[in-house]
Structure formats: structure tokens, C-alpha cells
Amino acid sequence: MEEWRRNIWRRILEEFRRVEAEISRMEDEFFRLMREAEERSGCITPLYNVYESGDEVRLTADLPGASKEEIGLIAGEDYLRIEAPCRSPLRGGEGRRYVLHVRLPAKIDPQSVKARYKEGVLEVVARKKITGYRIRIE
Amino acid sequence: MSEAEEISIVEVEPIQGRDLIFIEGFPDVGLVGAIATSYIVDRLEMREAGYIDAELLPPLISVRNEQIKELIRIYYRDRIVAIVSDIPIPPPMIRPLSQSLVNWIKRKNGKLLISVSGIPEPNRLDIEKPEIYVLGSRPEITEMLVRLNGANRFKDGFIAGIKGMLLRDAVRAGLDAAIILAQAHYNYPDPGAAGQVVSYLSKFLGIEIDVKPLLESAEELRLRLRDLMMRTDQVMRGIQKSKELELPPVYL
Numbered sequence: 178m179e180e181w182r183r184n185i186w187r188r189i190l191e192e193f194r195r196v197e198a199e200i201s202r203m204e205d206e207f208f209r210l211m212r213e214a215e216e217r218s219g220c221i222t223p224l225y226n227v228y229e230s231g232d233e234v235r236l237t238a239d240l241p242g243a244s245k246e247e248i249g250l251i252a253g254e255d256y257l258r259i260e261a262p263c264r265s266p267l268r269g270g271e272g273r274r275y276v277l278h279v280r281l282p283a284k285i286d287p288q289s290v291k292a293r294y295k296e297g298v299l300e301v302v303a304r305k306k307i308t309g310y311r312i313r314i315e
Numbered sequence: 316m317s318e319a320e321e322i323s324i325v326e327v328e329p330i331q332g333r334d335l336i337f338i339e340g341f342p343d344v345g346l347v348g349a350i351a352t353s354y355i356v357d358r359l360e361m362r363e364a365g366y367i368d369a370e371l372l373p374p375l376i377s378v379r380n381e382q383i384k385e386l387i388r389i390y391y392r393d394r395i396v397a398i399v400s401d402i403p404i405p406p407p408m409i410r411p412l413s414q415s416l417v418n419w420i421k422r423k424n425g426k427l428l429i430s431v432s433g434i435p436e437p438n439r440l441d442i443e444k445p446e447i448y449v450l451g452s453r454p455e456i457t458e459m460l461v462r463l464n465g466a467n468r469f470k471d472g473f474i475a476g477i478k479g480m481l482l483r484d485a486v487r488a489g490l491d492a493a494i495i496l497a498q499a500h501y502n503y504p505d506p507g508a509a510g511q512v513v514s515y516l517s518k519f520l521g522i523e524i525d526v527k528p529l530l531e532s533a534e535e536l537r538l539r540l541r542d543l544m545m546r547t548d549q550v551m552r553g554i555q556k557s558k559e560l561e562l563p564p565v566y567l
Contacts, residue, residue, distance in 0.1 A: 204549055224503055224541060239503040241537040295440055
């Protein structure tokens with residue numbers, strides 16, 4: 178391959194590596210900030226997922242070591258808040274709490290919210306709030 | 316430098332014997348492979364016999380009980396070789412690692428390479444006892460695995476990441492390989508699913524492994540593995556792991 182072509186490829190590869198390193202640095206920063214915040218506050222942010230379908234918003238959160246009776250769940254129009262003591266006897270785990278505050282991708286009807294806690298996973302299902310005018314199709 | 320040369324597989328104790336069975340549990344869906352393989356290593360009191368190093372690994376060491384540990388360790392006992400990793404495999408390392416591992420196992424005349432993993436199941440919450448799915452590098456292997464204890468066939472789908480590459484490279488190299496998957500939470504550590512795989516493997520290997528202690532410590536394990544799960548989730552996003560929820564296109 179000609180010298181100038183090799184140089185271009187080398188520069189492109191270098192740029193890729195630089196971008197990759199930058200992304201990895203940002204990810205690491207995210208983990209560090211989350212970890213430090215947890216250590217300072219004594220709260221654990223649980224792993225969670227939010228799913229949005231046509232008429233529902235569903236959230237699951239991994240809360241091992243919590244108990245159904247002690248989970249506090251607050252539903253707002255556009256957020257869910259979960260708090261629960263974590264009873265797992267882990268290193269530094271005593272007296273810790275799970276706290277999760279999630280802004281939802283769509284407005285929900287807070288009175289429609291249903292929740293269950295099964296084998297350490299909390300599942301919250303809410304109906305989307307639909308406001309608008311029905312339009313007749315011509 | 317060829318791809319395979321970037322990876323070094325180091326035996327601290329010689330790993331040799333006839334009919335060796337290799338089990339890898341690199342972290343991915345639900346950390347099923349990682350939990351199951353580490354549990355087997357622990358229960359069978361396997362010896363640490365080597366490690367895998369690579370330029371592509373982050374400059375990290377594990378320290379456990381004041382002991383310095385490699386990130387990717389190889390354990391050995393009798394005819395079983397187990398590979399466990401403290402971190403998810405960085406995407407640029409997946410292809411060279413897969414090739415090196417397959418070449419290494421081939422040189423050892425390995426009988427079978429088993430990948431252990433989870434199959435993402437959106438309805439996991441409603442499943443008491445996760446099902447096992449199997450796929451072999453040859454139909455005969457799949458057949459043998461299915462007949463054992465009523466496992467399901469992995470018929471259509473995608474397998475992303477190191478597990479998929481290992482199967483592909485094994486097929487290319489003519490090495491017998493298989494993947495054993497349990498229905499699992501996608502990005503929550505799933506010791507229940509891992510327990511199912513361990514039970515299955517214990518039958519396959521003809522070795523008694525009690526899964527009760529694993530299930531009893533499930534809660535604690537899930538909390539302790541939260542960090543690894545988060546890191547693994549991050550890596551899974553980079554390798555289209557969610558593709559496993561899809562089916563390959565069919566045009567006819």
C-alpha cells in the first residue's frame with residue numbers, strides 16, 4: 178500500500194481508539210459518581226428496567242433482601258419512587274436502603290398502578306394517561 | 316501481530332489428560348454462566364491452574380483475602396477445566412480470545428467445550444423453574460444434550476458475544492462444543508437460572524453437585540454481583556446482545 182494511504186488509515190484507526198477511550202472514560206466516570214453517591218448517602222440504587230408499550234408503562238427493579246411489607250412505592254404522573262430497607266447482611270450493607278426515583282417516559286394514571294414483589298424483583302405496571310380528542314377517520 | 320498472538324493463555328500447573336471438558340462462564344445475560352461456573356469451581360474444590368492475559372484487558376488485578384488474583388482464571392480438576400472471569404470480556408477482545416481459546420483446547424485434544432449462559436426471558440418473573448436450552452456444534456451433540464434430562468433445543472435465534480464466537484470458531488476448527496442456556500433475567504443477576512444449569516451440568520458430567528447452598532445464598536449473591544451486572548450490561552449493549560431477543564430474518 179502506498180505510504181499516504183497507510184497514513185490515512187493509521188489516523189482513522191487512531192481516531193477510533195481515541196473515541197473508544199473517551200467513551201470508556203465517561204462510563205467509568207458514571208460508575209464512580211454513582212458509587213460515591215451511594216457510599217455517602219448509604220442508599221443503594223437498585224438495578225431497574227423501564228418498558229413502554231402502547232398503553233402501559235412497566236418498571237421492574239431488582240430488590241434482593243427487601244420485604245413486601247416494607248417497600249414504599251409512590252406513583253406520580255410522570256415518576257415512580259421506590260424506597261425499601263435492605264436486610265441483607267452484606268459487608269457494609271447493614272442499615273442500607275434501596276432508593277430509586279425514576280422519571281417515566283410517558284405520563285401515567287397514578288391510580289391505575291399495580292405492583293407485586295416476587296423473588297426479590299418488584300414489578301410496577303401503570304396505565305398510560307390518555308388525554309386528547311378522538312378524531313373520526315374519513 | 317496476528318489476532319491470536321495478542322492473547323496469552325498461561326498454565327501455572329500443567330493441564331493435561333484425556334477427554335478434557337472445558338467449561339467457560341464469561342459474564343453475560345443474568346450472569347448465569349459466571350455464577351454457575353464459579354459455583355462448580357467452588358463445590359468441586361478445583362485448583363487454580365492458570366490464567367488468560369491480554370493487552371486488551373484493563374490494567375486491573377483482583378485482590379481476595381489478601382491474595383492477588385488474575386482477572387481471567389483457569390481452574391482444573393480431574394478431567395474438568397473451568398474458566399471464570401471477574402470482568403465482562405471487552406468487545407475488542409472477544410474475537411481474538413475466542414480464537415485463542417479454541418486453538419488452545421484443540422491442542423489439548425479437548426473432548427468438549429461448554430459455554431454456559433442465560434437466554435433472556437422477559438417473563439422470567441412468572442417462571443418458577445427456568446427451562447434449559449441446548450445447542451451443539453454438531454447435530455449429534457445437540458441430540459445427546461437434548462436426550463439428557465429433557466432439555467429444549469435452541470432452534471432459531473442469535474447468540475451474541477464471546478459465546479457465539481466460541482461456537483462459531485469451534486465449528487470452523489472441528490472442535491466439539493455446546494452452549495447450555497437457562498431462561499434468565501436479562502440484566503439482573505439470576506442465581507435461580509444458574510442453579511438450573513448447575514443441576515443440568517451435574518447430570519451431564521456425572522458428578523453430584525448440590526445446588527441448595529447456591530439457592531440459599533441467592534439473595535446475598537444478587538446484591539454482591541450488582542456491580543459486575545452493571546458493567547456487564549454496559550458491555551452487552553456494545554455487542555448487540557439484545558439481538559438475542561430477535562429471530563433471524565426468514566424470507567420464504
